[in-house]
Amino acid sequence: CFIFSALSQYCGFAVRKPTPVCLCFRDRKEWADLEPVRQDDGPNPVVKIAYSEKFSDVYDYFRALLKNDEKSERAFALTADAIELNAANYTVWHYRRVLLQALSKDLREEMRYITAIIEEQPKNYQVWHHRRMVVEWLNDPSEELEFIADILSQDAKNYHAWQHRQWVIQEYKLWDDELEFVENLLEEDVRNNSAWNQRHFVISHTTGFSDAAIVEREIQYCLNQIKKAPHNESAWNYLKGMLQDRGMSSQPGLLERVLELKETHCSPYLLAFLFDCYEDALENSVQRENAEEDERKETLKKALEICELLAQEKDTIRKEYWQFLGRSLKNRFVTGGSSDEPDVAESSGKQESN
Amino acid sequence: NQTTRQPKFEEFEQIDFLRDRHVRFFQRTLQVLPERYASLETTRLTIIFFALSGLDVLDALDVIDRNTMIEWIYSLQVLPTEDQSNLSRCGFRGSSHIGIPYSTKGPGVLHPYDSGHVAMTYTGLCSLLILGDDLSRVNKQACLAGLRALQLEDGSFYAVPEGSENDIRFIYCAASICYMLDDWSGMDIQKAIEYIRGSLSYDNGFGQGAGRESHGGWTYCAIASLCLMGRLEEALSQRELDRIRRWCIMRQQSGFHGRPNKPVDTCYSFWVGATLELLDVFQYTNFDRNRSFILSTQDRLVGGFAKWPDSHPGNWFDLPKWLLQENLVIDAHCHRQIKNAKSERQLWITTIVVYMGFVSSLLFFLSVERDFFVKVPATNTLKNSVEATGVEWS
Numbered sequence: 001c002f003i004f005s006a007l008s009q010y011c012g013f014a015v016r017k018p019t020p021v022c023l024c025f026r027d028r029k030e031w032a033d034l035e036p037v038r039q040d041d042g043p044n045p046v047v048k049i050a051y052s053e054k055f056s057d058v059y060d061y062f063r064a065l066l067k068n069d070e071k072s073e074r075a076f077a078l079t080a081d082a083i084e085l086n087a088a089n090y091t092v093w094h095y096r097r098v099l100l101q102a103l104s105k106d107l108r109e110e111m112r113y114i115t116a117i118i119e120e121q122p123k124n125y126q127v128w129h130h131r132r133m134v135v136e137w138l139n140d141p142s143e144e145l146e147f148i149a150d151i152l153s154q155d156a157k158n159y160h161a162w163q164h165r166q167w168v169i170q171e172y173k174l175w176d177d178e179l180e181f182v183e184n185l186l187e188e189d190v191r192n193n194s195a196w197n198q199r200h201f202v203i204s205h206t207t208g209f210s211d212a213a214i215v216e217r218e219i220q221y222c223l224n225q226i227k228k229a230p231h232n233e234s235a236w237n238y239l240k241g242m243l244q245d246r247g248m249s250s251q252p253g254l255l256e257r258v259l260e261l262k263e264t265h266c267s268p269y270l271l272a273f274l275f276d277c278y279e280d281a282l283e284n285s286v287q288r289e290n291a292e293e294d295e296r297k298e299t300l301k302k303a304l305e306i307c308e309l310l311a312q313e314k315d316t317i318r319k320e321y322w323q324f325l326g327r328s329l330k331n332r333f334v335t336g337g338s339s340d341e342p343d344v345a346e347s348s349g350k351q352e353s354n
Numbered sequence: 355n356q357t358t359r360q361p362k363f364e365e366f367e368q369i370d371f372l373r374d375r376h377v378r379f380f381q382r383t384l385q386v387l388p389e390r391y392a393s394l395e396t397t398r399l400t401i402i403f404f405a406l407s408g409l410d411v412l413d414a415l416d417v418i419d420r421n422t423m424i425e426w427i428y429s430l431q432v433l434p435t436e437d438q439s440n441l442s443r444c445g446f447r448g449s450s451h452i453g454i455p456y457s458t459k460g461p462g463v464l465h466p467y468d469s470g471h472v473a474m475t476y477t478g479l480c481s482l483l484i485l486g487d488d489l490s491r492v493n494k495q496a497c498l499a500g501l502r503a504l505q506l507e508d509g510s511f512y513a514v515p516e517g518s519e520n521d522i523r524f525i526y527c528a529a530s531i532c533y534m535l536d537d538w539s540g541m542d543i544q545k546a547i548e549y550i551r552g553s554l555s556y557d558n559g560f561g562q563g564a565g566r567e568s569h570g571g572w573t574y575c576a577i578a579s580l581c582l583m584g585r586l587e588e589a590l591s592q593r594e595l596d597r598i599r600r601w602c603i604m605r606q607q608s609g610f611h612g613r614p615n616k617p618v619d620t621c622y623s624f625w626v627g628a629t630l631e632l633l634d635v636f637q638y639t640n641f642d643r644n645r646s647f648i649l650s651t652q653d654r655l656v657g658g659f660a661k662w663p664d665s666h667p668g669n670w671f672d673l674p675k676w677l678l679q680e681n682l683v684i685d686a687h688c689h690r691q692i693k694n695a696k697s698e699r700q701l702w703i704t705t706i707v708v709y710m711g712f713v714s715s716l717l718f719f720l721s722v723e724r725d726f727f728v729k730v731p732a733t734n735t736l737k738n739s740v741e742a743t744g745v746e747w748s
Contacts, residue, residue, distance in 0.1 A: 039450050040456040041429075041456065046402055046423055047402055049392060049394065050386050050388055069466040086393055086395060091396070094516050125518075125519055129519045159567065159569070166566065192615070197561075200556050205565075232615070233614040237557035241557045317608075318606065318640070320637070321638035321639070
């Protein structure tokens with residue numbers, strides 16, 4: 001008997017334990033007044049989902065409630081059953097919200113409910129939207145940062161969690177501890193791109209990036225992280241993102257520091273950054289009429305060498321792209337071209353009509 | 355001037371692309387799905403769209419009954435009621451889950467909770483066009499009224515009039531609807547462009563909204579929307595476009611991933627690949643590595659493509675798994691379901707074998723241990739009956 005039951009547990013679906021008698025809604029006398037509403041897909045249904053009796057029963061009664069727009073405790077209770085069967089049904093969630101308001105339900109209890117559901121299904125859009133609505137109604141974000149931190153501890157890149165976090169912080173001005181939170185996450189995983197994004201989000205909405213001291217601090221932070229983990233696109237994207245509109249080559253001493261890093265902590269991202277610096281320098285030198293022709297030629301040469309290095313050795317998967325960039329750069333600057341906005345995607349692509 | 359390599363479909367087939375399997379996979383998808391796919395109920399119309407698109411690309415639409423499918427799609431249209439009081443809720447539903455009685459004709463039925471969903475209106479119209487329908491039974495004005503009702507002040511869209519999350523995905527759906535209906539009165543283009551621009555991240559990809567992490571799917575929505583509007587180069591400068599190209603092309607690892615430092619996933623071969631194509635630089639990606647990755651996820655038995663080569667349980671059908679192969683687009687679905695069906699079959703076989711093994715070993719065990727046999731009182735009748743059969747009584 002022990003072996004038999006152990007085996008049947010292992011192959012659970014093959015030997016069904018007797019299921020407890022399901023008290024369907026259609027058998028409950030307190031629901032007898034309501035006529036269930038079947039789903040009607042017509043004579044030739046497409047992508048039909050084969051629901052069990054239990055599933056159909058719950059949703060047949062849900063449809064009946066919906067049709068009558070019934071606002072009652074039994075309706076509210078049924079929404080929980082419907083959600084358990086399919087938490088992605090946005091109509092059920094909407095109806096539940098209507099009932100929460102109409103019946104003046106306890107929203108703190110609803111917070112507990114939605115917390116449990118999100119823990120089980122953290123990548124569902126409807127559950128996060130529902131939570132946001134309840135937080136708004138309560139006008140109380142006090143649990144949010146801790147809750148989201150818990151979800152992120154299970155998946156540090158959950159897009160829904162980060163989105164909700166940004167909303168809460170922005171809406172309720174909870175900026176104070178966020179940079180520290182981000183730094184802790186980056187300590188755990190310096191490659192967490194979501195955390196780098198959050199860093200940018202926090203700083204741009206608080207101190208901003210105009211202050212030279214802030215920029216220098218951030219550059220230093222980036223370079224430190226790069227030294228720890230050179231092959232990290234996120235850190236390089238952050239560095240470039242911060243500087244690209246100020247002029248990549250404008251930050252004094254940065255180019256030299258990056259060239260130093262190239263010897264010991266090289267990566268495709270470092271080289272791409274160098275290329276972008278050289279390109280920026282060339283664009284700026286075009287503006288300056290008394291620019292040294294030799295200096296420009298030298299910069300162009302270095303930029304083209306980077307393209308070759310990337311194409312042939314350091315980032316071969318993008319060989320075609322780096323060679324294309326090299327050609328474009330040459331076309332723009334070799335004849336000492338004008339400062340018109342050059343169409344970098346000139347030759348190849350545009351000739352094909354799509 | 356680089357010439358784009360254009361492999362022929364025959365050459366492609368030689369690399370072991372199992373066309374017929376994929377056709378059958380889509381056919382099965384269009385029939386019945388097991389209950390564990392319940393979470394797809396409200397989005398069934400998008401599943402049809404994926405399957406039809408796949409069949410269309412594989413030039414296999416002849417395997418389905420177009421008229422049946424067209425009728426079913428039209429039954430999902432939310433039409434205006436007699437008094438037109440529900441105009442702002444018109445469009446297409448994802449399925450019959452609300453319980454409206456099946457009907458392909460108007461007027462609409464008054465129901466307190468019936469409304470269209472912007473992604474269903476988009477995929478519904480697209481599916482009808484794939485099936486060769488001329489959209490003559492679409493109430494275009496009602497669809498556009500329903501669409502206008504979904505746009506917010508910041509330019510983004512809700513999915514449904516009763517409210518939902520709002521972001522760049524639904525701008526793409528809205529732009530597609532306006533494009534297909536050839537009528538841009540359905541949306542305020544300028545506001546939508548502002549929202550899209552606001553979603554451009556510091557790292558030159560697009561997030562789902564302002565400040566959010568850049569992502570392959572949202573980048574596609576942004577760029578494709580601008581292309582549909584015909585405003586790509588008006589909305590974004592050449593410098594910005596070059597930076598976006600760089601962000602996109604850096605997504606290639608073998609196949610593509612959706613965000614820096616995330617694993618590759620077949621769906622991004624479409625989201626990012628298609629964006630690169632719209633930006634005229636897909637030709638500079640590595641075709642071989644992309645194709646090898648995609649084919650490594652192909653399910654040889656039941657067709658379809660998985661998220662990853664050794665697909666393990668995880669969310670599927672979040673996004674369509676499209677593949678951009680040079681100019682050939684193949685609809686690829688993460689088919690955990692079908693993989694489960696295959697492994698479930700194997701599990702049944704295993705179970706039966708194990709049970710039989712168990713039962714036979716139990717019998718063997720019992721047969722050698724006679725003490726286990728219950729001693730039946732040997733009545734004379736019993737003994738005589740047994741011996742009459744020639745079996746020795748012992």
